[in-house]
Amino acid sequence: MCSILNFPKVPPTDVFAHLAAGLKAGVTVITPNRRLAIALKREFDGFQAAKGISVWDSADILPISAFMLRIYEDALYSDQGNFVPTLLTPAQQQVLWENVISNSDEGAALLSVAETARLACEAWDAAHEWQLIPRLRNFPHNEDGKAFQKWSERYVKVTGGRRQIDHAQLGDLVTGLCANTDVSKPKRLICYGFDIVAPQQARLLAGLAEAGCEVVLSRPEPQLQLQNPDLRRMESADRNDEVYHAAVWARARVEANGSARVGIVVPAFSEYRSIIMRVFRSVMDPDVRRSLPGVSRPTLPFNASLGQTLLSYPLVSAAFLILELGGGEIEFERASLLLRSPFLGGGETEMGSRARLDTRLRKRSEPSLTLEALLTLLELEDAHKHCPILGQNLSAYAQFRKAYLSGSQAPSQLARAISEALRMAGFPGERELDSAEYQTLKKWQEVLANFASLDLVLSRTSYRAGISRLRRMTSETMFQPETPDVPIQVLGVLEAAGMAFDHLWVMGLSAEFWPPQPRPNPFLPVELQRAAELPQGSAVASLALASRLTNAWFLSANEVVLSHPRHVGGSDARDTPPSPLVADIAIGELVLPDYPDYGRLIHHARRLECIEDHTAPALDQSQSGIGVAGGMAVIKDYATCPFRALALHRFGVERIRAPCAGLNAMERGTLVHHILAQVWGQLKTKSGLDSISEKDLESILMHAATEAMARIQRQRPGLLSGRFAEIEQRRLLRLALGWLEEDKKRSGFAVIAIEEKRRVQIGELSLTTRLDRVDELDDGRRIIIDYKTNAPSVATMLGERPEEPQLPLYLVTAEPEAVAVAFAQVKAGDMCFTAVARDSDLLPRGKALGESRYRERYSSWEDLVAAWRTNLDRIAAGFVSGRAEIEPRKYPDTCRNCDARPVCRVYERMESGIADEGDKK
Numbered sequence: 056m057c058s059i060l061n062f063p064k065v066p067p068t069d070v071f072a073h074l075a076a077g078l079k080a081g082v083t084v085i086t087p088n089r090r091l092a093i094a095l096k097r098e099f100d101g102f103q104a105a106k107g108i109s110v111w112d113s114a115d116i117l118p119i120s121a122f123m124l125r126i127y128e129d130a131l132y133s134d135q136g137n138f139v140p141t142l143l144t145p146a147q148q149q150v151l152w153e154n155v156i157s158n159s160d161e162g163a164a165l166l167s168v169a170e171t172a173r174l175a176c177e178a179w180d181a182a183h184e185w186q187l188i189p190r191l192r193n194f195p196h197n198e199d200g201k202a203f204q205k206w207s208e209r210y211v212k213v214t215g216g217r218r219q220i221d222h223a224q225l226g227d228l229v230t231g232l233c234a235n236t237d238v239s240k241p242k243r244l245i246c247y248g249f250d251i252v253a254p255q256q257a258r259l260l261a262g263l264a265e266a267g268c269e270v271v272l273s274r275p276e277p278q279l280q281l282q283n284p285d286l287r288r289m290e291s292a293d294r295n296d297e298v299y300h301a302a303v304w305a306r307a308r309v310e311a312n313g314s315a316r317v318g319i320v321v322p323a324f325s326e327y328r329s330i331i332m333r334v335f336r337s338v339m340d341p342d343v344r345r346s347l348p349g350v351s352r353p354t355l356p357f358n359a360s361l362g363q364t365l366l367s368y369p370l371v372s373a374a375f376l377i378l379e380l381g382g383g384e385i386e387f388e389r390a391s392l393l394l395r396s397p398f399l400g401g402g403e404t405e406m407g408s409r410a411r412l413d414t415r416l417r418k419r420s421e422p423s424l425t426l427e428a429l430l431t432l433l434e435l436e437d438a439h440k441h442c443p444i445l446g447q448n449l450s451a452y453a454q455f456r457k458a459y460l461s462g463s464q465a466p467s468q469l470a471r472a473i474s475e476a477l478r479m480a481g482f483p484g485e486r487e488l489d490s491a492e493y494q495t496l497k498k499w500q501e502v503l504a505n506f507a508s509l510d511l512v513l514s515r516t517s518y519r520a521g522i523s524r525l526r527r528m529t530s531e532t533m534f535q536p537e538t539p540d541v542p543i544q545v546l547g548v549l550e551a552a553g554m555a556f557d558h559l560w561v562m563g564l565s566a567e568f569w570p571p572q573p574r575p576n577p578f579l580p581v582e583l584q585r586a587a588e589l590p591q592g593s594a595v596a597s598l599a600l601a602s603r604l605t606n607a608w609f610l611s612a613n614e615v616v617l618s619h620p621r622h623v624g625g626s627d628a629r630d631t632p633p634s635p636l637v638a639d640i641a642i643g644e645l646v647l648p649d650y651p652d653y654g655r656l657i658h659h660a661r662r663l664e665c666i667e668d669h670t671a672p673a674l675d676q677s678q679s680g681i682g683v684a685g686g687m688a689v690i691k692d693y694a695t696c697p698f699r700a701l702a703l704h705r706f707g708v709e710r711i712r713a714p715c716a717g718l719n720a721m722e723r724g725t726l727v728h729h730i731l732a733q734v735w736g737q738l739k740t741k742s743g744l745d746s747i748s749e750k751d752l753e754s755i756l757m758h759a760a761t762e763a764m765a766r767i768q769r770q771r772p773g774l775l776s777g778r779f780a781e782i783e784q785r786r787l788l789r790l791a792l793g794w795l796e797e798d799k800k801r802s803g804f805a806v807i808a809i810e811e812k813r814r815v816q817i818g819e820l821s822l823t824t825r826l827d828r829v830d831e832l833d834d835g836r837r838i839i840i841d842y843k844t845n846a847p848s849v850a851t852m853l854g855e856r857p858e859e860p861q862l863p864l865y866l867v868t869a870e871p872e873a874v875a876v877a878f879a880q881v882k883a884g885d886m887c888f889t890a891v892a893r894d895s896d897l898l899p900r901g902k903a904l905g906e907s908r909y910r911e912r913y914s915s916w917e918d919l920v921a922a923w924r925t926n927l928d929r930i931a932a933g934f935v936s937g938r939a940e941i942e943p944r945k946y947p948d949t950c951r952n953c954d955a956r957p958v959c960r961v962y963e964r965m966e967s968g969i970a971d972e973g974d975k976k
Contacts, residue, residue, distance in 0.1 A: 081242030133237040178578035183223040186254040194580040203578035226255040230262040248553020275555040287643025289618040302338035318556035323568040341652035357543035362535030373398035400481010401444025470507035491536040559612035569634040570601030671937035694856040701939040702955035710954040733759035803833040815868035818931040846880035846889040863923040
């Protein structure tokens with residue numbers, strides 16, 4: 056670590072006096088970071104305004120990185136500009152390092168070249184900033200160090216041949232340029248707030264001084280002495296409690312003094328950020344209505360210095376969804392996000408239509424789909440009628456993709472194509488963007504322009520490789536939308552360096568996070584990093600830096616609170632002691648106001664009135680006479696739970712389902728139903744089955760299987776193709792042949808109804824049903840058959856609330872003369888009938904009702920049919936009358952997979968473990 060104590064020092068008030076002389080005085084102030092430059096400029100403006108001045112020259116205050124870039128650009132556009140090398144952007148530098156590493160012997164063994172290149176860039180930057188390059192040759196290297204040496208030599212050769220430098224070398228270049236008289240330099244340079252000065256920066260300052268620039272130092276004046284009683288330590292229960300107390304404290308200080316400067320410093324900011332943003336928002340603005348769409352949001356009184364990755368912002372995420380959809384297959388759930396995104400053209404106008412379209416597409420789509428597959432599904436759903444903007448935009452995008460997004464091309468060409476592709480998709484949407492979204496869009500365009508500049512180091516790239524690189528660039532770009540000047544600043548450790556506050560709270564000072572763990576770069580010798588005192592190169596350097604920063608906090612405000620949690624972690628929370636750097640400070644008490652949120656206020660002001668209402672409005676005669684949607688499922692759902700029937704068949708509740716890979720259980724059952732219906736539609740009778748040749752029967756089955764699969768394919772175009780279709784066809788043939796062998800065991804019969812749709816009346820309720828099959832034996836007796844791939848037991852058809860009421864309902868309403876109902880289990884290796892019958896000779900291995908274990912409950916077949924009629928009439932009457940008690944038949948199993956869960960609260964009680972016995976019906 057380098058010292059610049061030999062330069063003269065001036066107090067902060069003199070800094071402002073020098074700046075007040077105006078631009079002619081040639082005074083420039085540089086800071087270690089951008090945030091301190093902004094804060095200092097704001098303080099200077101306040102200083103001028105306090106003197107009653109209405110107009111003054113803007114102060115020349117900027118971070119040292121921007122200062123070096125300004126000198127470079129002055130030289131670049133001077134008469135000597137032809138001799139100034141080209142400055143690479145960080146993205147261009149990353150590409151060069153990736154190329155160097157990929158073409159090396161070590162590159163083939165790496166799992167991630169991009170990540171290795173990033174670490175190599177960091178090592179390269181640190182080696183130049185701390186002037187380690189000459190010393191690297193004198194230190195022994197491990198395998199990583201040797202590889203870095205080889206890569207560095209190749210990198211220098213490549214960039215030198217092209218007359219290029221990167222930001223790591225910029226400081227050395229600018230130091231040499233300072234001697235050039237054509238390069239503009241300030242008359243006086245004030246270094247404000249520097250605590251750490253790397254050797255490269257020190258050389259630059261010395262070069263400026265040699266070139267005639269007066270270099271002086273300045274630091275904020277201490278706000279208090281170490282023994283000040285307003286320095287205290289706070290211990291909180293956990294991280295959430297600590298953040299909440301800090302937010303309440305900050306709000307109280309600002310309400311007491313609107314001009315107060317409040318700082319919240321967080322050493323492990325990345326660990327705390329999501330909690331801080333959530334808790335501070337709720338404390339500063341408890342009105343939850345402001346989070347609703349269309350409600351204006353006020354400017355909150357706090358600002359966080361650490362942004363999020365640009366990729367995490369919804370607008371940029373939507374852009375990548377569009378681009379990835381054009382690049383190949385993406386998961387349906389991601390395509391679903393895009394369809395419902397407000398950043399896709401027509402997102403506001405077609406919001407409701409697209410949400411309904413999404414639920415329908417889930418029934419047709421595969422778990423992954425392409426742009427072409429999505430367009431096919433939209434055609435099947437007549438999306439051009441309901442979502443015309445969506446259809447037009449995606450069709451135009453598909454045509455553009457074929458013409459301009461295939462093959463390899465220069466990054467600049469690809470960037471233009473990407474911009475045009477997004478425009479055709481309607482990005483960034485039709486509604487007016489708010490301030491944060493507009494800034495995000497501008498930042499996205501800036502990153503895209505940066506991607507286009509890769510022409511300098513990358514000749515061509517494919518679409519997929521280009522999108523992957525662009526995604527990586529956005530994920531590495533930290534972004535925070537700018538906000539107006541606010542009194543509360545939430546800062547990381549380095550951002551807070553050199554800043555002064557009226558009130559300062561430093562949180563997260565547990566031994567786990569403070570001092571921070573050292574992070575030596577693996578490509579630089581650890582001994583060298585320790586010897587050069589790199590800030591995070593060793594435990595000693597980390598401790599020394601943390602000690603200096605901690606002592607600086609003590610002097611940075613009139614009130615300083617240092618806090619830490621007692622416990623860290625969630626369910627596996629562990630005790631953690633305070634940092635040894637603050638453990639000796641006495642714990643003090645803070646009297647904080649209570650800021651209840653609106654939810655708590657409403658809760659405390661509640662007036663509860665308990666009303667038990669289990670009855671919905673009854674169906675009028677027109678509704679019950681016409682029938683309700685759902686058919687047989689109405690009776691089955693009401694028997695399962697009356698409220699479920701109300702929710703599904705009168706409220707229209709429907710579960711949002713995830714797309715299924717391959718055939719789902721219902722589709723497999725449909726295929727079996729269809730092939731057997733086709734076969735019996737031609738055979739007609741048992742004698743027809745017995746007399747047909749094996750070859751002819753196989754031909755009929757083959758045709759039926761092909762037609763059955765074609766029917767499914769019309770509903771789900773991406774299904775049943777290629778080898779999968781052949782496998783499914785063979786499966787259907789085996790199942791059908793196996794079942795027909797079971798039918799051959801029976802005595803003579805004729806199939807008189809196949810997949811027959813009928814309107815039935817049960818009480819006042821009219822329903823539409825479909826009978827799988829009705830057989831009539833040679834003696835005139837009839838059997839109702841329902842195909843199942845896994846047949847339920849006979850018990851599921853019995854009782855006051857039958858679990859499987861379809862066969863009893865078919866019998867009492869459509870075939871009252873039938874003498875048996877049977878589930879036909881069409882299952883490989885286990886073909887059988889599960890039946891309840893009047894006579895024992897109706898089906899193979901059959902038993903009469905009088906011979907079964909149910910003979911004590913039902914004395915005769917007629918008694919059973921009468922019980923079915925009574926129970927089904929009662930169920931229908933309950934549904935028509937509007938009775939809708941929450942009475943799951945088998946609690947809690949019935950509730951676990953119920954589609955009515957979003958409108959029923961029983962499952963919440965079940966999951967929280969507070970269900971009482973009254974719920975378990």
